[in-house]
Structure formats: structure tokens, C-alpha cells
Amino acid sequence: MKRNLLFLERVLLGDGTEPFHGVYALKINGVIDHAELVGALARLQEKYVMLRTAIGIDTLGRPYFHTPPTPPAIPLRIVERTGDEDWNRETVHELGTSFDITKGPLFRITWIRSAEVSDLIMAFHHCMCDGGSGVALLSDLLALLDDPQAEIGKAPAFQSIRDLVPAEILDNGRNRFKAKFSAALVNLGLSLGSLFISTKKKPAPRSADYLVNWKLGVEQSKALFSHCKQEGVTVNTAIGLALMEAFKAVNGAGAHGKATCPVDIRRYMPEVKRNMLFSYGLALNISLQQSIGAGFWEKAKLLQAHVSKQMAKLNPYEFTMIMEASHGSVHKLRRFLTYAKVGNDFMFSNMGKLDIPVQYRNVTVETIYSPTVIGPFANPNTIITTTFNGQMDFSFVSNQEFLPRDTAMQIREKAMEILFETVAIPHSMRL
Missing domain, CATH: 3.30.559.10 (Chloramphenicol acetyltransferase-like domain)
Structure with missing residues (x-):
């Protein structure tokens, strides 16, 4: 290969x-x-x-x-x-x-x-x-x-963008022009933005990274799923809102009231198979300004409306074509992500239920912790949740020099307090 x-x-x-x-x-x-x-x-x-x-x-x-x-x-x-x-x-x-x-x-x-x-x-x-x-x-x-002899088959792998974007889309003259034009705008924006970026301040040392992990009980998780369904709000939207409000409550004026939410590209691009190793997805942006209301669930419904509109507009083929026309900007984008002023509070991803058995012949999977990811960019705050064996699990990674661990713990407690304030579960089972 x-x-x-x-x-x-x-x-x-x-x-x-x-x-x-x-x-x-x-x-x-x-x-x-x-x-x-x-x-x-x-x-x-x-x-x-x-x-x-x-x-x-x-x-x-x-x-x-x-x-x-x-x-x-x-x-x-x-x-x-x-x-x-x-x-x-x-x-x-x-x-x-x-x-x-x-x-x-x-x-x-x-x-x-x-x-x-x-x-x-x-x-x-x-x-x-x-x-x-x-x-x-x-x-x-x-x-x-x-079972060492289990049949697991062969996984597909792509060789170029032509394996990801259908030819009728990739070779369309209008689409190609739009991708190049959009890429030129991206390059121009990054070039202008770099004039105001200083690289004197080095990123925080990776030795200061940390991980905070916590779980919801089975009854807590079930109650949250049920309440979100009753309110017509996805679990992703509800948790994202609770986290933004928690950042605001703990950090005050230092909070941005914004977050980025990755979206699995496989939902929109069938060419990326479930067992194909692939590295990136699409993204949504959420903010507290999209959720102004009287109570938490009223605000969650308003935010859900914004999220639904964004998801309806996601176009993985156009996105991929624009990105592939932007190779000349790769170093500028890295510089921007590493040194530019931070504009959001965190990245949040709800990966949903993990389709992995609990019981095998010789071993039992007691728990799977939510995956973690952290890179060298300016904002390391990343929160990922998954559900395994009926329990939601949360991983919150950051860097001590960017966000002290004690502050992350306060945000965690506040987010869960906000999220479960009106969800009907026994008080003794709350975090």
C-alpha cells in the first residue's frame, strides 16, 4: 500500500x-x-x-x-x-x-x-x-x-479521494470550481489571521495532561435516555448544553459559551465502511446563544433546533473536496490551531452505545472506559461519552496549565447537577 x-x-x-x-x-x-x-x-x-x-x-x-x-x-x-x-x-x-x-x-x-x-x-x-x-x-x-481462530475477514482501505467521493460529484466542473474557490478563501483567511498570531508562547507540556473519568449508574443512564426522548432532545444536545452551562458557571467571564461536536462521517458517507480505518469526521458548533430560554429543557429544545438544521446541511463530499483543495494551507491551519486565541470551551462527542459483548467464553468485559484524545492544539479540553452495559461513561482530558484539574472536577459536578436537576431518579443515586 x-x-x-x-x-x-x-x-x-x-x-x-x-x-x-x-x-x-x-x-x-x-x-x-x-x-x-x-x-x-x-x-x-x-x-x-x-x-x-x-x-x-x-x-x-x-x-x-x-x-x-x-x-x-x-x-x-x-x-x-x-x-x-x-x-x-x-x-x-x-x-x-x-x-x-x-x-x-x-x-x-x-x-x-x-x-x-x-x-x-x-x-x-x-x-x-x-x-x-x-x-x-x-x-x-x-x-x-x-477464539484465536475466529474469522474476522479483511478490512477495506481506500487509496485516494476517488474511493470516497463518487465520480459524478468529484468530476463535476461546478463542484471542482466551488472547492477550489472555497479553499482559496480558507487560505486567505488563515493568511490574514496569522498576522495576529504570536508563536512566542509555547503549548503546555504534555506531561501536564490529565484524565478525569466518571460513570452514571444503570438507572441514572436509563432515566436520562428516557427523559431526553420525552423532551424531544438528543442525549448529545442535552449533555452538550449542560457542559456549556457548567463551564459558564465555574469559569464565569472566562468561558466562551461555545463547543465543537464531531459527527461520525460514516452516517453521511457510505463509502467509509464501519470496519474501515478512517481518521476524521464532520463537525457541528453549538453555543449558549442558541439556547436562550427559561428552563434547561426549554433551552435544550431551542439548541436542538439549531443542531438539527446544521446536521441537515452537512455534506461530506463537498467538505472532503474543499479540504483536498487546501493542501497549500496545511501548515497555516496547524499554526492557527496551535497558537491562535481559543474561541470555544471544549470539544464534546457522544459516541453512543458500544456494540461489544460483555460476556465471552473465558473473560468478562467489566467496563470499557470512554476513549480519549488529546493533541498539541491551543485548547486541549475534550469530553467523550459512550454507553456500555447500560452505563454512560465520561472521559474528560485536558492539561493542568490550560485548565487545572480541580476546575475540571468542578465543571464535571456542576454539569451533572444541571443535567439531572429535573430528571426523575432517586436522589441517592445522583452524582
Whole structure:
């Protein structure tokens, strides 16, 4: 395999030295066999060509994925388990530890082991893989640990933009002109914006990154789902609003009242298959100005109306064509994202229910922690939630120098207080 990185893959890669990773962590009850785990990783590499790739730079300075003649095996690091919080420490370690992109692979596993309980930490470079792709990898890994001979098939991989955008759209003259014109406007905006950006202040050290994780009980989760359905508001919108209000309540004038919400591109672009490793999605922007009302759920309904309008306008093909016409702006965009003044409070993603079994023949998946992702950009605040075995799980990553951990904890408590103020569950079960 050999292909150039797409524009947004290049944005996520940067110069390859700064870590920009996604990490999944899960807790398993039962015995994991070392040889079977190594074999499972080899089977994953057989299925997914992207797990055998490294990144090179061509004569024009443009990065490309390629498969080395003898791809290295997926690294497996083993840590002896001492307690239930080891996974948090090792997750933060994986978020801040760079891959050797020139050799590959851009994927690795940490096994926190003990005789009867293990934690698995799965890390991948974001330029290769997103959270949705991570679910497919996790599902296959567990299937192979359950049965080393399990049939997991071969995963598709795309070779160019032509595999993603239908020819009738990609080759349409009007569409191509619009993409180039939009890309020129992006470049102009970034060029003008860079005049007001100072690079003197260095990004916060990655050693100051942290992870705050919490769960809702089964009854809490069920009550929230039911109440959102009753109000005609998605869980994503309700949580996003509660988080924005919590940032405002805790940070006061320092809050922006805005957030970015990634949208899984697979919902809009059927060419990106569920088991295809893909790195980026679409995005929505939400703000408190879109939700002015008397009570929380009234505001949530107004915000939902804005969100629905934005989602109806999402066009993955046009978006991809504009991005692919913008390669000349990649370094300007990286500079803007890294050094420009922060304009929103956080990124929030609700990935929904994880379609992964709890019980296998030899092991039980006690919990899957929501994935985490953090990069070198100006605003590291990222909150991701998933639902597994009936429980919503939240991961909140940031950097101590940008947002003190104590402040993040206050925001967490305030957001849950706001969210559950009118949801009918026993008071004793609230966070």
C-alpha cells in the first residue's frame, strides 16, 4: 500500500513528532494468555493494512502512508497491575508518548496484567484512526482473545479521494470550481489571521495532561435516555448544553459559551465502511446563544433546533473536496490551531452505545472506559461519552496549565447537577 495523506490526516499528523493519539481502555475479568494476545495482534495486522503502515515524506515534502517490506509487529508493553487506577495513569502515558512514524505501526497495546484482572490500553495515531474505527479494532481484538481462530475477514482501505467521493460529484466542473474557490478563501483567511498570531508562547507540556473519568449508574443512564426522548432532545444536545452551562458557571467571564461536536462521517458517507480505518469526521458548533430560554429543557429544545438544521446541511463530499483543495494551507491551519486565541470551551462527542459483548467464553468485559484524545492544539479540553452495559461513561482530558484539574472536577459536578436537576431518579443515586 502507498497513498498520500489526505488534508485533515496531515493536520492531525503535523510534523510527526507531537503525539496526537486516541486511546481506549477496558477492564477484563479472567485470564489472558500472552501467546494468544500476541497472536491476536498479528491477526489484526493481517486484517487491517493500515496497522502495517509507516509514514514517509516525498520529494515535495508531502507525507504518505506506505507498507514497509517487513512491517514491525504491533508493540505490546506489559505493566504489572497494582490497582484499579493504573489504567488512568497508563492512558495518560499513551496519550503523550509519540509513535515512530518512520517505522510504524501507528498502533500499540499496553497490557496491565494480574492473575485474574487485566486492563488493556489500545493507542493509535489519530491521523490513521478515529474513535469509530477504534470500536472496530476493539471488537476484533476481543473476538480473537475469545477464539484465536475466529474469522474476522479483511478490512477495506481506500487509496485516494476517488474511493470516497463518487465520480459524478468529484468530476463535476461546478463542484471542482466551488472547492477550489472555497479553499482559496480558507487560505486567505488563515493568511490574514496569522498576522495576529504570536508563536512566542509555547503549548503546555504534555506531561501536564490529565484524565478525569466518571460513570452514571444503570438507572441514572436509563432515566436520562428516557427523559431526553420525552423532551424531544438528543442525549448529545442535552449533555452538550449542560457542559456549556457548567463551564459558564465555574469559569464565569472566562468561558466562551461555545463547543465543537464531531459527527461520525460514516452516517453521511457510505463509502467509509464501519470496519474501515478512517481518521476524521464532520463537525457541528453549538453555543449558549442558541439556547436562550427559561428552563434547561426549554433551552435544550431551542439548541436542538439549531443542531438539527446544521446536521441537515452537512455534506461530506463537498467538505472532503474543499479540504483536498487546501493542501497549500496545511501548515497555516496547524499554526492557527496551535497558537491562535481559543474561541470555544471544549470539544464534546457522544459516541453512543458500544456494540461489544460483555460476556465471552473465558473473560468478562467489566467496563470499557470512554476513549480519549488529546493533541498539541491551543485548547486541549475534550469530553467523550459512550454507553456500555447500560452505563454512560465520561472521559474528560485536558492539561493542568490550560485548565487545572480541580476546575475540571468542578465543571464535571456542576454539569451533572444541571443535567439531572429535573430528571426523575432517586436522589441517592445522583452524582
